Each structure stands twice: as C-alpha cells, then as structure tokens.
Amino acid sequence: MSDFTPTEMMTIAAARALTNDDVCFVGIGAPSAACNVARLTHAPDITLIYESGTVGTRPDVLPLSIGDGELCDTALFTVSVPEMFRYWLQGGRITTGFLGGAQIDRFANLNTTVVGPYDRPKVRLPGGGGAPEIASNCGQIFITMALSKRGFVDRLPFITSMGHGEGGNHRERLGLKTKGPTRVITDLCVLEPDPATKELTVMSIHQGATREEIIDNCGWPIRFAETVIDTPVPTETELTTLRDINARTKKAHQGNKEAA
C-alpha cells in the first residue's frame, strides 16, 4: 500500500514495536490506537492494561478516556486503582509502557506538566498522571509523538517522567533496573537511543519523509544512525485494521449528542 498518511504510518510503526508476549500499560490517544492495531493484527494475545484498572482489555472501539466502559466490559478482570499501581505496575509485572507526551528531549525525558516556570506557567498542561511511575517501573518504554519543533525541544521546561535523564548511565546511577525508552515512533521516522550516550538517533525513515524535513522539525541537531533504513510501508491488513477501528471509534464517540 502506498496511499497512507504520516499519522497512519506512525500508528502502524508503533504497533509493530509490540509483540504477542507483551504485557503493555497503555497511554491514551496515539498509544491506545497503536496497541489495539497490534492486538488486531500480529499480536492477538497481547495483554493490554489501562491505568483505570482494566486488565486484558479487547475494546471494539478506542476509548476516549482511560476509563471508558468499553474497557471494563471487554477486560479479563478489573482491579482498583491502588491495586493497579501497587501490585501490577510497581510489582514489576508490566513488560512495556506505551506513552505519548507534549514535549520530549534528546534523552527521551517527557514533559506533560507546564510550559514556562512551574509557578507562573505560560501553558498549564494536564500533568503526569501515571507516567512518572510507568516510565520507571515498566520493563521498557515506547513513546509515540508527531515530530515537531514545539514537541521535540532542546531543553525541557519540566521533566514529568524520566527517560534517560542526562544520558549515559544516568538511570543506573539512580538505581533503576528497567531499560527506559527504547524506541520513539514519530510521523516521519523511528528513533532509538544510542547504546552508549542514550541520545535519540534516527534508525528508519518513513516513505515520503526526507532527512531535511526531519532536521527541520526537531528542536535539537538530530543524529542519524550510520545505516538508516526505509520504514516498511503499511500492509493492506494493517491499514484496513487501523481505518476500521478509527471509523468505529468516531461513530461511537459522536453517537450520543446530548447535553446535560
């Protein structure tokens, strides 16, 4: 298939990062779409967990919120929120956390808290929610965000959740045994941290995107791997699955147009 949008490519490239054996803590928005495309294509037995306490969800439409009834109705079981964060997340049962963010830096630290000073913010964002502990307690972290100068910044005003901190072995120095962010999937390319410095490096470029475009849309001088490959284009199955679930979702969310 050659007729697809950059956002579709992003979601599908993100879905491919997941395997059938993963137990995945799913963030809302783009991560949720990617995780469910994975479940409906190559990873039918993946366990999807939302922080509302729903474990092993198989939603037919994507939830608008992390606690939609659809998640509970299709879950293997549902636990309280304290149990979710204490036993399942802090207990080390989750292989993969899938996060989005408002801003990211070259070491994959994320900001969803404020733009500008914390006490006098220019923009007050929603905050961290589950992210600070998802980022430290999951075996590894995938991040999906569109590449833009506003989002990929040289210096974060606030670190909501730690990726690789100052780079190098910073996570180890803080006593963390989990891997942290291992892949960042954007609408133009896929990045992975350099094995030694942990700086995000372009590993593959999506069809239609160019190096110049990637450089222009990143807030720091972005690095490219020695060998950069072309991201395989979406298969017909992947694209149909994604478009079908998006269509079902749109219809479901606008179905009950009534005001309080």
Place this chain on the structure above:
Amino acid sequence: MARLTSLAQAISENVKDGDTVAMEGFTHLIPYAAGHEVIRQGKKDLFLIRMTPDILYDQLIGAGAARGMKFSWGGNPGVGSLHRFRDAVENHWPHPLEIEEHSHAAMANAYEAGAANLPFAMLRGYIGADLPKVNPNIKQVTCPFTGEVLAAVPAIHPDVTIIHALRADRKGNVLLEGIVGVQKEAVLAARRSIVTVEEIVDELNPPSPNSVVLPSWAVTAVVAVPGGAFPSYAQGYYPRSNAFYIAWDEIARDRATFQKWIEENIMKAGPGDFAKHAKKAA
C-alpha cells in the same frame, strides 16, 4: 448508620466552607449531581482533592468554589485542556488556585494510607522527575531493613468524600462495580462521606461475595439521584456521554459561555434533572 436523605440536606449538613473535599471517580461514577449541588449552595474556599479532576472540577473551579486542588492529572481525557482550571492557574480567574500536584501512583497510595489510618504513604516513585522539586509534600524515607530510599507523601484524610455508586439498600449499604477507581479508599479515608446512587433497592444482592460494598456504618449519608453520574457513566445503567465531554471544550473555553452554562444547567436546575439521563439508556 448512613442517613438516607435528600441531596440538598446531605450537602448542607456535610460540606462546610473551607473543607477539604474529595469527589472521586476514575472516569466511571463521577458524582456530578452532588458536585452541582455544592456549586448551587455557594460553598466556598474548598480544597479539592482528586486523582483525575475532569469537567466536574473545571465547573467547581470556574464557579469560584475552590481555593486549592490536590491532583495528579487535570485534563479532559482524550479531548484536551480543562480551560477553567488553566484560567485559574495561568490568570488567577476567578481567583488564584493553590495546587499540590502528585503522580497517580502517589495519590492512590496516599488514599490507601488514609483508609489504613497511617500518617503517610511510600512508593518507589518520582525517580528522576521534577515534581519533588516543586512539591514540598513529596519527601523521602529510607527502608530500615534494606536501606532503599523511597518516596513518601502524606496520607489523604478528606473532611468529606463524595462518590456516586450503583445502588444502595434501605439500610444504606452501598454497592459499586466495574471501574471502582479509588472510591472505597476515599470514603474510608474521610471523616464524613456522601454517596449518591442510581437507585435504592430492597435487597442489595451483591453479584459476588467480592463485590465492593461500603456498609451503612462506614457512610454518613446516602441519596438516590438517578442519572447522577452523567455525563460520566454508571456500569449497567447508562454509558459515558463522550459527546458531552467533547462539547465541553467549547463551552468552557470562554468565561461568558461557561457562566451562562452554569447559570442554566446548575443554578436553575436540580438533582431531579439528572433522571432523564438514567431513563434514556434503561
């Protein structure tokens, strides 16, 4: 024993100006009707607590009921910002809002510590994050056995917790199921509690011996408010109105349209107006 009463009476007797108030609900079972009654009665200087303040807290903040808020994620899920919350933090409208910000894990642990009558909660949290630099209520404790340094936050002890549940029996025993969030902990952590329910039944008949039941003797007041969680939802009763959550973005973006909405849908309305949402899906 819980008192079965009216919503107006439950709020006026149990919510005082200046109180610390938790209205919990993790997407599911958000106590909208009760929160609207708090606004209608003109309660002031409340310190609000909630993991996921969404539209209801946007309404309380914009209406001027809150002096502060302790929270871990303040947004309109899947839609975007809470415009009234942002206006209060960024522009101090209608007045400044003191904030105490945590992560979900810390808030969940803090409620649990409150329910367990402990002074603080600990967790392996906030590692490498900036929140401890701006929130003096995030500290550290050292494990006396292993030497591991862990994060510590104060337990949550609200003056009053307000939740919406599925149903209660005539004695005031309360049942909730589905996404149960942190409501049981929030009620048990509080000095007083108000529970609104979809219906009062003769026999509670919990579907499982492990269903979440709050016994009458652990609750202060129980009120039947059918539809009282709308536009959030009540499992088995009615679905979440995602369309309303999307529509709220426009309503709340502008101070004047927000105030008009509050006037028409809260000040000139009553708990009985929620019943139409309960009926619709039945």
